[in-house]
Amino acid sequence: MNLHDLDAIIFDFDGVLVESVDIKTQAFAALYADHGEKVVAQVEDYHLRHGGVSRFDKFRYFQIEILGRPPLDDREVSDLAGRFSKLVVERVVSAPMVAGAQKFLDHCRDRVPLFIVSGTPTSELDEILERRKLRQYFEGIRGSPGTKAENISELLLEHDINASRCVMIGDATADYEGARSNCVKFLGRVTENNENLFPDEVITFEDFSRLPETWYQT
Numbered sequence: 001m002n003l004h005d006l007d008a009i010i011f012d013f014d015g016v017l018v019e020s021v022d023i024k025t026q027a028f029a030a031l032y033a034d035h036g037e038k039v040v041a042q043v044e045d046y047h048l049r050h051g052g053v054s055r056f057d058k059f060r061y062f063q064i065e066i067l068g069r070p071p072l073d074d075r076e077v078s079d080l081a082g083r084f085s086k087l088v089v090e091r092v093v094s095a096p097m098v099a100g101a102q103k104f105l106d107h108c109r110d111r112v113p114l115f116i117v118s119g120t121p122t123s124e125l126d127e128i129l130e131r132r133k134l135r136q137y138f139e140g141i142r143g144s145p146g147t148k149a150e151n152i153s154e155l156l157l158e159h160d161i162n163a164s165r166c167v168m169i170g171d172a173t174a175d176y177e178g179a180r181s182n183c184v185k186f187l188g189r190v191t192e193n194n195e196n197l198f199p200d201e202v203i204t205f206e207d208f209s210r211l212p213e214t215w216y217q218t
Helices: 021-031 037-049 055-066 074-094 101-108 122-131 148-158 173-181
Strands: 008-011 114-121 140-144 166-170 185-189
Touching (some): 021 037, 055 074, 074 122, 114 122, 114 148, 140 148, 148 166, 148 173, 166 173
Parallel strands (some): 008 114, 114 140
8 A cells, every 4th residue: 555545544643643542541540540449450441442432431431330330421521521631631742753653744744635533522632733733734633522433434525535545544443443334444553562452454553664665655
């Protein structure tokens, strides 16, 4: 595959362009620390195995399935989300880029339209991109409350993109499933420190500095 084969590239954000997955993991752990180590371990495990799922849905899951309590109401979810945002935004703004990601964005920006689909709330994602001076690289960004599948579908329709000539680059099963449901190609990021949760047929890479040279051919 090379850029000549593509009409668009859709990126996830955390763990794909920026090394921020651990920041989110630590924030979830901090919010549930008062419930003890067992709960924190379950929260962290679920978060890591369900990257790309919105924090709102995770809070609802933790409440029922891990804490065994009645469902959260909208105010309670909003309160948790607000506390979570305060824990992560500044750290995500200052987190390092994934190796080679900046070079890849610079190479691609005038050759193929770029987009972001993330589980982060859209307004928060937009703020982070602006503060990191990355917003100008992307023709569109979509975050929660939409799912990955919904947001990819909307981008394809809004920008009249041929799904067969589009690739999603992600690090989570939600990214893969969102791409597959829209007939979009997929490239998965897996590092030596992360378990590969993708099906065997998925092509993976460790970071952008190790992409095949064909990705830089036009």
